[in-house]
C-alpha cells in the first residue's frame with residue numbers, strides 16, 4: 034500500500050484554516066509514525082511534482098474565492114473568465130457545485146492534442162504553456178473530458194499551472210495541494 | 216473601473232448606457248448613487264405602483280473586488296410605506312452586475328404584457344414572460360435557467376405570485392435563498408409586469424497597481440476569516456440568536472405579547488443545525504458562508520412517499536413565522552418559510568401581519584366570516600398556510616386588507632395598539648429596549664439594519680448607557696452604514712471594514728478618499744434620503760408607536776414611553792431639526 038503524504042500548507046489562513054491544517058498535520062503524523070515503525074528513515078528525496086487536488090468537492094459553499102484568487106494571482110486583475118478553476122452550478126445554487134479544474138494527468142491528452150507543441154510536458158510531469166506557439170485552435174480544450182481548459186482572451190487556453198494559490202483562499206477545505214505519487 | 220448607468224425603458228422597449236463619472240465621484244456607488252438616482256428619476260408624489268415610479272439597482276466600487284463586498288441595493292418608492300424603499304441582497308447579483316459592466320441600472324416605465332429583462336454584457340433584451348406569469352418564484356428561476364446564458368456567473372432575480380398581485384410587501388427572490396425582501400419591491404416589479412431580470416457578463420476589471428491590490432486583498436481576507444463573526448455566522452448562523460434573545464427577554468413572541476417563548480428551543484438555531492441543516496452556501500465573494508439550508512422531508516402518504524424541500528433559514532424568519540406566531544415545531548416553521556419563498560412574500564412583514572390577525576381573531580375583532588372559516592390561532596400552521604395563499608390571491612376584502620400591511624389592516628379593523636409596525640414597516644424581531652424602537656422609527660427605511668438599535672440595547676444591558684449616548688450611537692451608525700452601504704458590503708463584515716480599511720481598499724482600486732470624505736459622504740447620503748422621505752410625506756413627529764411596545768417587558772425592562780420621546784427629541788436636536 035502506498036501513502037500519499039499531503040503537504041501541510043503553511044499559507045492556510047484563518048481559524049478554520051488552522052483547524053484544517055491541524056487535521057492535516059495529525060494525519061501526516063500518523064503516516065510518518067507508521068513509516069518510521071517500518072524503519073524507513075527519511076532521506077532527502079528529489080523534488081516531486083505537486084498538483085492541485087479537488088479533495089472534497091461536496092464541501093464547496095460556492096464562494097468563488099478560488100476563482101478570484103486564480104485570476105488575481107495570474108493576471109493581477111479581477112475576472113471570473115480568466116480563472117483556471119471554475120465553480121459551476123448544476124440547477125442553480127439549490128443543486129450541487131461542480132469544481133472544474135485540471136487534475137494534472139500523468140499522460141495529458143491536452144498535450145497530445147496540441148498540433149504545434151504549445152503545451153509541453155516536462156520530465157517531472159508538469160505541463161508548461163508556450164503562448165507564443167499557440168495558434169488558438171482549441172484542440173486542447175476538446176481533448177479534456179473534464180472541461181478543465183477554457184479559451185480566454187485571443188482564444189488562448191486558460192490552464193491550471195498547479196501553483197496552489199487558490200488553496201489558501203478556499204475557506205471550506207475543498208482544495209488541497211499534494212505531491213504526486215511516483 | 217466602469218462607472219456607467221444602464222437605463223432600461225420597459226414602455227418603449229429601449230435601453231442605453233450613460234457614462235456618469237461625476238455621479239459616482241460624488242456619491243460613491245450603492246446606496247449613495249441609489250438615492251441620488253431615485254431623486255432624479257422619481258416624480259414627487261407619484262403612485263409607487265404606476266409606470267412613472269422607477270426601480271434603481273446599484274453596486275459599489277468594492278463589489279467583486281474584495282471579500283464580503285457582496286450586496287446590491289435597490290431603491291424605489293415603497294408601496295408599503297409610500298416613502299423611501301430600499302432593499303439589499305447578495306447571492307450572485309452584485310458580481311453578475313460587475314462583470315456585465317453596469318454599476319447602476321435604472322428601470323423606467325411598464326411593460327405592456329408580462330416580460331423579463333435579460334442583460335448579457337451590453338446586450339439588453341426585453342423578453343416575453345407570459346408563460347411564466349403566475350408561476351411560483353422558485354420554478355420561474357428553474358425555467359429561466361434553461362433559456363439564459365452565463366451558467367455559473369449569472370444571477371436570476373424574479374417575483375412570485377405575491378409581486379404579480381401587488382401585495383404591498385412582496386419581495387424579489389434572488390438566485391434562490393436570497394431576497395430583495397423588504398418594503399415591497401416585488402409589487403413594484405409586478406406593477407411593471409416585470410417577472411424577472413437575468414444578468415450576466417464576461418467583463419473583467421483592470422487594477423491599477425496589482426501588488427497593492429493583492430496586499431490589501433490579503434489583509435482584508437485574513438481579517439475576515441479571523442473575526443468572530445466568521446465563526447458565529449458560519450457555524451449556527453444568525454439563528455444562534457433565538458436562544459440568546461429568548462434568554463435575554465428580547466424575542467418577540469405571539470405578537471409581542473411576551474418577549475420570551477417557552478418553546479424557543481424547538482425552533483432554535485442549534486436544533487435546526489443539528490437536525491435539519493444539510494448545507495451551507497455563500498454569496499459569491501464571501502468566505503463566511505452564512506446561508507443555512509435545511510432539508511424538510513415530509514411524508515405525503517403512508518407508503519413512504521416523501522416530499523423533500525430545501526429551505527433557507529435565518530434569525531428573522533424564525534422570529535416572524537416562528538416565535539411571533541407561537542409556532543413551536545421546526546417542521547411547521549420551515550413549511551411557512553417555504554411558502555413565503557414560493558409565493559414571493561417578505562417573511563418579516565408576512566409574519567407580523569399574521570400575528571396581528573391572530574390576536575384580532577382571538578379578541579373577536581375579526582370573525583370566521585372575514586377569515587373564510589380559517590381559524591387563525593397561535594401555532595396553527597395549516598391555517599397560516601391557507602392565510603398566506605389568501606393574502607396573495609385575496610378572495611375577499613379582509614385578505615385584501617392584509618395584503619396591504621398591518622397599518623392598513625388595523626386602520627380598517629382596529630387593534631392599532633398591537634399592529635407592530637414603525638414608520639409603516641412591519642417591525643423586526645427584537646424587543647430589546649428603547650434603542651431598537653427609536654432606531655426603527657428614525658431609520659431611513661425603518662429597518663433594524665439602518666442603525667442596529669437592537670445591538671445598542673444589548674450593549675446597554677451590559678453597561679448602562681444614557682438616552683443621549685444611545686442616540687449618539689444611533690446617529691453614528693446611521694451615517695457610517697450609509698458609507699458601507701455605498702461600497703456595497705455585507706453588514707456581517709462591517710467590523711472588517713474600518714474607515715482605515717475602506718480607505719485602503721478604495722485606494723487599491725484607484726479611488727482616493729480621506730476619512731473626512733467618508734464622514735461627509737455618510738452625512739450627505741443620510742440627508743438626501745431624508746429629503747426624499749419628507750418630500751414624499753414622511754413626518755418624524757407623527758410616527759405611531761404601538762402601545763404593545765410599552766406593555767411587554769424587554770431586555771432592558773419595561774420601556775417607558777417618556778424615554779422614547781426623550782430620545783426622539785434628542786435625535787431631532789442633534790440632527791439640527793429643532
Ligand code: SF4
Pocket residue numbers: 085102103104106116117118134192193194195196197198199200
Ligand atoms: S492551482 Fe494555481 S493555476 Fe491552478 S487553479 Fe489554483 S490558482 Fe489557478
Ligand code: SF4
Pocket residue numbers: 092093094095096097098099100120132202203204205206207208
Ligand atoms: S474557494 Fe473552495 S468553497 Fe469557495 S468556491 Fe472555491 S472550492 Fe468552493
Ligand code: SF4
Pocket residue numbers: 283285305306448496497498501502503504505506705706707
Ligand atoms: S456573510 Fe452571508 S450574507 Fe454576507 S456575504 Fe457572506 S454569505 Fe452573503
